[in-house]
Amino acid sequence: MSGPYRAAVCTALTGPDSIQIQDRASVPLARDEVRIATRAAGVNFPDLLMTYGKYQFRPDPPFIPGMEIAGEVIETGAEVAAVKVGDRVTAGAKGSCFAEQLVVPSSAVMLLPPALSFEEGSCWRSAAVTAWHALHDKAGLQAGETALILGASGGVGMAAIKLAKHFGATVVGTGSTQSKRDAILAAGADHALDPAAEDLPGQVKSLTGGNGVNVVFDPVGGALSIKATRAIAWGGRFLIVGFASGEIPSFPANHALIKGYSLIGLRAGEASRRDPDLAKRTQAALHGLAASGAMRPHISQTFKLENTTDALRALEARNIIGRAVITMP
């Protein structure tokens, strides 16, 4: 069994300032568990929401936030065959990831694609799986179609840009600052627009020959969602991915009827948990894309574990382009 380790602990549901660095003792492994020395942890929007108790999974404090890591296997339970000590891996969990060690069932561990560094591997999986489930499984995005990616400079948005381009779509992304729009174009989008522009739907239509887009990918919510429905083509698919704006939109059903579009909600993690075959197919596809470099995440800032509060504050202030990562020695 490994020794004590440091963790970033949320001590109250008052936001990132409640995070304290505390020492934790290692516990013995169950037979199917794996202990990982964490090298990097990706910072996801739900981590921030959890510090306020505003995410759908709402643990009581004290708890360790963080949902994905990359690191090295340092111990395996007696029944674990899929990985061995020394393997470079990624893992996902409902919390507990902002810590120097993570213990998870072996089913939550995946070998790190060799093309990815620990930092890239720590922030790749959740966004890539979300983009894949949305654009591939739910929208069936086809080559030659058009996609509008809202919040396109965010972690999930950037993965969606790369995947939509991989599928052969024309991609329009929104970014609220010039540096975000530059990053969206650098990630491969064909066009980048300001989501605050009043005539956003008109701008999207003029980029798509007057038709509007076939698919809207929306991790932002609020008024922007409703604005984006005015930019959707006849028979389009509107993907409800998340509410980073903090506002849940109410869609006018008559508009969906008149324009014949579908409103499609999705939960990528839950879909994989409910359908292990889907999870396996998704992993195989995404490993291929990571190995080819088509799905490399964009990391704009790294933070040490003791600066976890700063990482979450930066996310809250909308200062992160792509992903922020917490690194550990």
Ligand SMILES: NC(=O)c1ccc[n+]([C@@H]2O[C@H](COP(=O)([O-])OP(=O)(O)OC[C@H]3O[C@@H](n4cnc5c(N)ncnc54)[C@H](OP(=O)(O)O)[C@@H]3O)[C@@H](O)[C@H]2O)c1
């Ligand atoms: N359904 C699923 O399975 C699933 C899976 C993973 C994540 N999600 C959800 O997807 C959303 C995005 O996650 P993410 O990790 O990509 O987050 P992120 O990296 O922080 O990106 C979110 C983007 O939303 C935009 N935004 C608009 N208003 C905002 C506000 N008030 N605060 C923060 N950002 C705002 C920002 O772009 P601009 O500045 O350009 O507006 C930002 O780049 C979250 O709601 C998350 O819970 C859903």
